[in-house]
Amino acid sequence: MRVYGDAPYSHGEAPIDTDYHLPFFTMRDFSQISYIVDSSDRLISLNQDWSSFAQNNGGADLRPEAMSGRVLWDFIADEATRELYAAVLAKVRSGAPTYLVLRCDAPASRRLIEMAVHKLENGDVEFKTVLLAAKDRPFQRLFDHSTPRTTHHLMVCSWCDRVHVGGEEWVEVEEAMERLHLNDETELPQVDPMVCMACFTKVMEIVSGPGLQPDAP
Numbered sequence: 001m002r003v004y005g006d007a008p009y010s011h012g013e014a015p016i017d018t019d020y021h022l023p024f025f026t027m028r029d030f031s032q033i034s035y036i037v038d039s040s041d042r043l044i045s046l047n048q049d050w051s052s053f054a055q056n057n058g059g060a061d062l063r064p065e066a067m068s069g070r071v072l073w074d075f076i077a078d079e080a081t082r083e084l085y086a087a088v089l090a091k092v093r094s095g096a097p098t099y100l101v102l103r104c105d106a107p108a109s110r111r112l113i114e115m116a117v118h119k120l121e122n123g124d125v126e127f128k129t130v131l132l133a134a135k136d137r138p139f140q141r142l143f144d145h146s147t148p149r150t151t152h153h154l155m156v157c158s159w160c161d162r163v164h165v166g167g168e169e170w171v172e173v174e175e176a177m178e179r180l181h182l183n184d185e186t187e188l189p190q191v192d193p194m195v196c197m198a199c200f201t202k203v204m205e206i207v208s209g210p211g212l213q214p215d216a217p
C-alpha cells in the first residue's frame with residue numbers, strides 16, 4: 001500500500017497500488033452504472049453492470065461481492081483523484097447534488113458520460129453514470145485489457161482520457177501512440193489512472209462552491 005503524502009498535486013512518478021484497478025474510471029465495457037457509498041465511505045450497493053464489467057475484464061476484485069463493504073479509497077490510488085472524490089463527497093453530503101461530465105472511452109469508441117452524485121434520504125451518497133455521447137474510432141490497444149504490458153507506466157487522465165506525453169502535455173490516445181512511438185510495439189506500457197491539472201482545476205472549481213465542508217479521506 002502506498003503512503004499518501006501531503007502534496008496536493010503532483011505530476012511526478014507517483015507510485016500506484018497495482019493490487020487494485022480503478023473501477024470507477026476504467027469501466028470501458030458499459031456506460032451506465034450506479035453505486036452507493038455510506039457515511040463511512042464504504043461501498044454498500046453496486047448495480048448489476050458491475051458483474052458484467054468484472055466478467056468482461058476477468059477481474060475478481062471487481063465482482064460486487066468482492067467490493068461491497070470496502071472503502072472507496074481502496075480503489076483510488078492516485079492522490080489527486082482521491083482529493084477530488086473527497087471534495088465531491090463533501091459537497092454532496094452538505095446537500096448539493098453534483099453533476100460532472102467526463103470521458104469514459106472504450107478501446108473502439110470515445111464516450112462522454114455524466115456522473116450524477118446525490119445524497120439519499122438516509123444520508124448515503126449515490127453515484128450514477130449515464131452515457132451522453134459515443135463515437136466510433138480505430139481500436140486503441142492501450143485501452144484494451146488483454147494487451148500485453150511492459151513494466152513501464154503511462155499516466156492517463158481519468159476525467160478526459162488524455163495520455164501524458166511529457167512535461168505538462170496530455171493528448172488524445174491516438175496522438176500519444178504516435179508521439180511515444182508505440183504503434184509498432186507488441187507490448188504497451190501499463191496505464192496509471194491519474195487526473196491532469198486541467199481536469200483537477202475544473203472539477204475543483206465545480207465542487208468548491210458554497211456549502212462545501214472539506215473532509216479528507
Ligand SMILES: [Zn+2]
Pocket residue numbers: 157158159160161162195196197198199200
Ligand atoms: Zn484530464
